Amino acid sequence: MLVLHEDLMQKRVGDLAVFGALPTFSEPLYVGRPNIGERARLLERFNRILDSRWLTNDGPFVKGFERRIAELVGVKHCVAMCNGTVALEIAIRALGMAGEVIVPSFTFIATAHALQWQGITPVFCDIDLRTHTLDPRRVEQAITPRTTGIIGVHVWGYTCDIEALAEIAARHGLKLLFDAAHAFACSYKGRMIGSFGDAEVLSFHATKFFNTLEGGAVVTNDDELAEKLRLMRNFGFTGYDEVSYIGTNGKMNELSAAMGLTSLESLDEFIAVNRRNYLRYRVELRNVAGAQVLAYDETEKCNYQYVVLELDETFTRVASRDELWRILTAENVMARPGGFWRLAGRLLPETERLTERVLCLPTGATIEESDIKIICQLLKVIIENAGEARRLLDGLGTGIASAP
Numbered sequence: 001m002l003v004l005h006e007d008l009m010q011k012r013v014g015d016l017a018v019f020g021a022l023p024t025f026s027e028p029l030y031v032g033r034p035n036i037g038e039r040a041r042l043l044e045r046f047n048r049i050l051d052s053r054w055l056t057n058d059g060p061f062v063k064g065f066e067r068r069i070a071e072l073v074g075v076k077h078c079v080a081m082c083n084g085t086v087a088l089e090i091a092i093r094a095l096g097m098a099g100e101v102i103v104p105s106f107t108f109i110a111t112a113h114a115l116q117w118q119g120i121t122p123v124f125c126d127i128d129l130r131t132h133t134l135d136p137r138r139v140e141q142a143i144t145p146r147t148t149g150i151i152g153v154h155v156w157g158y159t160c161d162i163e164a165l166a167e168i169a170a171r172h173g174l175k176l177l178f179d180a181a182h183a184f185a186c187s188y189k190g191r192m193i194g195s196f197g198d199a200e201v202l203s204f205h206a207t208k209f210f211n212t213l214e215g216g217a218v219v220t221n222d223d224e225l226a227e228k229l230r231l232m233r234n235f236g237f238t239g240y241d242e243v244s245y246i247g248t249n250g251k252m253n254e255l256s257a258a259m260g261l262t263s264l265e266s267l268d269e270f271i272a273v274n275r276r277n278y279l280r281y282r283v284e285l286r287n288v289a290g291a292q293v294l295a296y297d298e299t300e301k302c303n304y305q306y307v308v309l310e311l312d313e314t315f316t317r318v319a320s321r322d323e324l325w326r327i328l329t330a331e332n333v334m335a336r337p338g339g340f341w342r343l344a345g346r347l348l349p350e351t352e353r354l355t356e357r358v359l360c361l362p363t364g365a366t367i368e369e370s371d372i373k374i375i376c377q378l379l380k381v382i383i384e385n386a387g388e389a390r391r392l393l394d395g396l397g398t399g400i401a402s403a404p
């Protein structure tokens with residue numbers, strides 16, 4: 001990436017692009033440009049699909065893809081779907097969830113919408129700041145006679161307190177589903193994510209580190225549930241003119257499955273690049289007072305797809321996350337506040353506190369270690385001079401309105 005400001009060590013707050021200087025990078029650096037595996041193999045697979053004219057409806061590529069995912073995750077069944085949201089909706093329905101379901105609001109909006117879309121009330125529950133996932137104690141407090149299930153979300157590949165949630169679900173007779181959209185290829189206590197609860201849902205959207213263009217899957221060890229999922233995914237058809245459930249169309253197509261099979265061949269490389277970037281950020285920012293890069297547990301498997309900057313009080317006392325975001329954006333460093341919605345406002349104090357302090361930094365195959373060094377140098381200048389940055393921003397007028 002072309003760097004317009006080589007002289008970063010000398011850079012001062014007043015030299016930032018937000019105040020009129022040239023941006024540090026000539027082109028935007030993103031959080032997750034899509035990973036693409038071996039192009040020639042992908043196109044060869046696409047050609048075979050086109051030649052066969054078997055484009056969808058449980059074709060050989062989808063079947064092969066499902067087998068590979070089930071093996072990798074260590075479950076009996078993988079039911080591939082057209083995207084993660086539809087996979088969530090179908091899993092929720094097949095599990096018979098109704099009434100109220102307990103979910104975190106610290107998640108991507110699709111987790112909650114998949115419930116509300118079917119007339120189920122998402123009951124938002126606060127998180128544990130250590131895991132960034134559902135706080136089991138608070139989950140138990142949120143249970144009412146109308147509660148039928150719990151959906152835990154393994155945010156950024158940080159896994160839920162699975163044992164505690166499973167114990168609560170069993171004791172209250174509740175269904176337990178995990179939104180594992182961030183956690184493909186991660187493990188919990190040495191066992192792969194995907195095999196916990198009644199089922200887990202994966203997303204293979206283009207912005208995830210492993211993609212099938214659009215796609216998702218429900219993975220489970222429950223034979224009966226898998227059968228139901230397969231029927232619901234395909235209009236409820238049990239035969240040519242026989243229908244046993246109210247179904248929908250959630251099928252994955254053959255081209256997506258071919259993309260998935262090709263991406264699987266490069267999975268280790270995708271993860272290695274993510275890990276390299278993550279470690280580079282950790283090293284570069286280790287001595288910055290006011291922020292840290294969230295650590296992953298190196299004793300577990302992890303996909304390292306998110307590099308999460310967590311601002312601490314020394315920063316947030318003087319300036320806000322949104323101000324930092326605005327400054328970085330002007331430098332063409334397209335950080336993202338995590339895509340999290342404050343669905344429940346101030347009713348969830350821990351969620352609120354964390355949401356205001358996190359920012360995802362650019363990573364993925366298109367980000368070089370040299371880019372990261374520069375991004376971190378920029379972060380140092382901004383974070384260590386937060387007060388001055390704040391004063392200069394105030395002079396520019398309302399900053400937050402022009403954040404992306």
Ligand SMILES: *Cc1c(COP(=O)(O)O)cnc(C)c1O
Pocket residue numbers: 083084085086107108110111153179181182203204205215216
């Ligand atoms: C991406 C994502 C989804 C939705 O997946 P799609 O494949 O984009 O529909 C659901 N939950 C979480 C936490 C996600 O990050």
